[in-house]
Amino acid sequence: MTDATPLDGLIALLARLPGLGPRSARRAALHLLKRRDALMLPLAEALAETARSVKTCTTCGTLDLTDPCRICSDDTRAEGPLCIVEQVGDLWAIERTGSFKGRYHVLGGTLSALEGVGPDALGIPKLIARVQQAGTGEIILALNATLEGQTTAYYLTEALADTGAKLTRLAHGVPVGGELDYLDEGTLMAAFSARRSVE
Amino acid sequence: MTDATPLDGLIALLARLPGLGPRSARRAALHLLKRRDALMLPLAEALAETARSVKTCTTCGTLDLTDPCRICSDDTRAEGPLCIVEQVGDLWAIERTGSFKGRYHVLGGTLSALEGVGPDALGIPKLIARVQQAGTGEIILALNATLEGQTTAYYLTEALADTGAKLTRLAHGVPVGGELDYLDEGTLMAAFSARRSVE
Ligand SMILES: [Zn+2]
Ligand SMILES: [Zn+2]
Numbered sequence A, B: 001m002t003d004a005t006p007l008d009g010l011i012a013l014l015a016r017l018p019g020l021g022p023r024s025a026r027r028a029a030l031h032l033l034k035r036r037d038a039l040m041l042p043l044a045e046a047l048a049e050t051a052r053s054v055k056t057c058t059t060c061g062t063l064d065l066t067d068p069c070r071i072c073s074d075d076t077r078a079e080g081p082l083c084i085v086e087q088v089g090d091l092w093a094i095e096r097t098g099s100f101k102g103r104y105h106v107l108g109g110t111l112s113a114l115e116g117v118g119p120d121a122l123g124i125p126k127l128i129a130r131v132q133q134a135g136t137g138e139i140i141l142a143l144n145a146t147l148e149g150q151t152t153a154y155y156l157t158e159a160l161a162d163t164g165a166k167l168t169r170l171a172h173g174v175p176v177g178g179e180l181d182y183l184d185e186g187t188l189m190a191a192f193s194a195r196r197s198v199e
Helices: A004-016 A022-033 A034-053 A088-097 A123-133 A149-161 A185-193 B006-014 B024-031 B038-051 B090-095 B124-134 B147-159 B185-193
Strands: A084-085 A103-106 A138-141 A168-171 B082-085 B102-106 B139-140 B166-169
Touching: A004 A022, A004 A168, A004 B038, A022 A034, A022 A168, A022 B090, A034 B006, A034 B024, A034 B038, A084 A123, A088 A103, A088 A185, A088 B024, A103 B006, A103 B090, A123 A149, A123 B185, A149 A168, A168 B006, B006 B024, B024 B038, B038 B147, B082 B090, B082 B124, B147 B166
Parallel strands: A084 A103, A084 A138, A138 A168, B082 B102, B082 B139, B139 B166
Antiparallel strands: none
């Protein structure tokens, strides 16, 4: 294919997925073309359907079919701690452990003066209001053990100090420099249950 | 997302792409959901459009928008050698070198008694008829330097002996055990121009 064709366009789009480069995108395109009915058309449909139906929860920031999401709508979770995470993928990782029965706040990133990401962009004023209104007993700062994550956790510790909630962070066990989404479930579970109070 | 949702379905489909596992499929899904208009919906459309419009050339077995493909329809290529490759990705790799101006036959695989892939499945009888009809002067066996590729090349050498065409294979330069699609273009180009006659 020397000229631009739908296939070239498809390969260019596939190459923009994390984990795929130009070469693996070409392989993926050929893989798909050999499985048009079993994989390629179902994937096209799943992309369109998911793009149309999945919403961001205006309460916690996660993705679900409903807003508020099923976690925010689940009354049995109202009494638990509030867990603050950077990304939806981190929430999924914690949910897979099955060891947490509270609710979440998904920041959607970390504070970054360089990239112009301030407290408003992460919904922190809304988070403070939510904590005050709910009378949250414990807030777990489940941020990545990276410089950005820990800087953001430090900011949150200050910002949430007046809410009266007890602030905890994940126990050591999260490798320094590591990202939650890459941990095995056992390590994450242990880190969760050994969480400790923020001084 | 604890129950089955469109998002779970999307992740399961993405995980079936070569190069993506369950974890990278989740990352890809989140990446897509953050870029619904810029990436997710265009990808859905490109998949559907490519699945609908890309055809397999009934002459050579490659993929293109027309059948016969642009290479088989290009009269300036009629005089060149015929290059036999295993997969469409190998044809693309050779086309990227810009050093070959003949036509192709894409086998679609290699002979395998174990998997029940015989000469008919690879279109070899049709290939022999094509060579005889075209009076092909040279056939380049550009198969992978793997056991399967070389077994198939050996079979083709016997099967094509009576056609009168000169049989060549790619020069050493293709690493033993290597696959064409992973070679850099310079190596592949050198291997191509130093191709030698099959004894
Ligand atoms: Zn929610
Ligand atoms: Zn063709």
